[in-house]
Amino acid sequence: MGTESETYQLGILGAGVMGSGIAALAVGHGVPVVLMDTDPQALERARAAVAHQVRHAGLVAALPAGVPRGELVLSTSPEDLAGVTAVVEAVTEDFAAKAKALATAAEAVTPGTPLLTNTSGIPVDELADGLPRPGDVIGTHFMNPPYLIKMVEVSRGPRTADTTLAATERLLTGLARQPVVIRDAPGFVTSRLLHPMINDAIRVVAEGTASAEAVDQLMRGCLGHPTGPLRTADLIGLDNLADALTALHLRTGDERSKPCVLLLEKVRAGDLGRKTGRGFYDYGEGLK
Amino acid sequence: MSDTETASADEAEISASLTRYLHDKLKVEVAPDDDLFATGLANSMFAMELVVHLEQTFGVMIEGQDLKLDNFRSARSMAGLVTRLRS
Numbered sequence: 375m376g377t378e379s380e381t382y383q384l385g386i387l388g389a390g391v392m393g394s395g396i397a398a399l400a401v402g403h404g405v406p407v408v409l410m411d412t413d414p415q416a417l418e419r420a421r422a423a424v425a426h427q428v429r430h431a432g433l434v435a436a437l438p439a440g441v442p443r444g445e446l447v448l449s450t451s452p453e454d455l456a457g458v459t460a461v462v463e464a465v466t467e468d469f470a471a472k473a474k475a476l477a478t479a480a481e482a483v484t485p486g487t488p489l490l491t492n493t494s495g496i497p498v499d500e501l502a503d504g505l506p507r508p509g510d511v512i513g514t515h516f517m518n519p520p521y522l523i524k525m526v527e528v529s530r531g532p533r534t535a536d537t538t539l540a541a542t543e544r545l546l547t548g549l550a551r552q553p554v555v556i557r558d559a560p561g562f563v564t565s566r567l568l569h570p571m572i573n574d575a576i577r578v579v580a581e582g583t584a585s586a587e588a589v590d591q592l593m594r595g596c597l598g599h600p601t602g603p604l605r606t607a608d609l610i611g612l613d614n615l616a617d618a619l620t621a622l623h624l625r626t627g628d629e630r631s632k633p634c635v636l637l638l639e640k641v642r643a644g645d646l647g648r649k650t651g652r653g654f655y656d657y658g659e660g661l662k
Numbered sequence: 663m664s665d666t667e668t669a670s671a672d673e674a675e676i677s678a679s680l681t682r683y684l685h686d687k688l689k690v691e692v693a694p695d696d697d698l699f700a701t702g703l704a705n706s707m708f709a710m711e712l713v714v715h716l717e718q719t720f721g722v723m724i725e726g727q728d729l730k731l732d733n734f735r736s737a738r739s740m741a742g743l744v745t746r747l748r749s
């Protein structure tokens with residue numbers, strides 16, 4: 375990374391869709407990464423996924439020229455987090471899983487190391503609550519794919535320290551991302567608006583009003599949505615979409631956020647979108 | 663047939679196979695020279711699907727300088743890339 379004054383090493387917890395994408399963003403900007411998962415198979419898949427996404431970023435000229443790639447270390451042991459300058463938590467959208475991952479990281483790193491959660495909408499302060507230093511925690515909601523979408527929704531909890539916010543903004547700027555800081559709330563801004571809309575789009579398909587293709591076509595062609603809600607659902611991963619909707623429903627009571635039947639059926643059938651090759655669309659083997 | 667004729671015959675065949683693939687994926691007729699990005703038919707996500715498709719279908723590796731959007735603008739430009747990488 376460009377600045378001499380600050381050198382980074384990023385610890386990333388969770389090597390799924392977002393963990394691998396954030397790793398690609400970081401190594402593509404020359405930042406070394408320790409990518410951790412409790413599942414060794416997830417790490418094995420992530421090795422290929424990070425390489426694929428670095429190529430994708432290169433293809434569309436989304437990486438700085440002439441910057442050597444950061445080193446990527448894959449690990450299942452929290453001790454490997456010892457030297458990192460910031461941690462990004464990107465594990466399953468489940469309060470218990472996140473609380474556990476964050477507690478493990480908080481113990482492994484130097485006090486004051488920012489702990490960034492990539493949750494889609496679990497309030498940052500809930501996640502900070504059980505930790506020894508709640509001030510170190512902040513929400514950095516990267517969009518998918520993180521190396522293509524420059525804007526990052528930053529959620530500052532009521533206990534987030536000024537130094538944590540400042541360090542996070544420097545890190546994001548170093549990764550050529552653009553932070554927008556908001557107040558902590560369930561679903562923040564983007565998931566609060568996007569997730570119920572996608573849920574409704576799935577209901578529209580289930581009711582037979584229109585096919586997934588037609589819904590996406592209309593949302594793109596008439597309303598200027600870049601990809602359409604069903605393609606977006608497949609990109610997010612339908613299991614994560616259902617989890618994030620459940621987290622939102624639980625905290626807001628909004629019935630629109632209760633995962634609809636067709637969404638839950640697809641999750642049960644294992645059709646999770648791009649990551650399994652099929653969701654509302656077919657992607658074939660190559661994109662798994 | 664001379665070597666160049668064989669090459670261009672191959673290239674035409676690859677281009678035809680790609681327009682079929684694009685038709686199948688994009689649900690619209692695509693001519694060999696249609697600019698997929700300028701027409702908004704393809705986006706940056708689809709571009710990477712094209713890279714994977716070319717590598718798996720034609721047994722090539724697309725790396726370094728070749729990995730740029732310009733090579734994937736049309737069926738013809740992709741066919742040209744594949745032919746060059748195979749020779």
Ligand SMILES: NC(=O)c1ccc[n+]([C@@H]2O[C@H](COP(=O)([O-])OP(=O)(O)OC[C@H]3O[C@@H](n4cnc5c(N)ncnc54)[C@H](O)[C@@H]3O)[C@@H](O)[C@H]2O)c1
Pocket residue numbers: 387388389390391392393410411412413416463464465466467468471472474475492493494495515516517518609610611614618
């Ligand atoms: N998918 C998206 O488009 C998207 C976008 C923005 C934010 N998010 C958020 O990012 C986070 C990750 O989502 P994802 O789609 O990458 O999920 P995913 O299911 O693809 O990956 C989650 C990974 O976390 C691992 N994991 C679970 N518990 C762990 C622990 N204690 N320590 C280490 N690893 C653990 C799992 O083994 C899995 O590999 C979620 O909070 C999600 O809501 C997702």
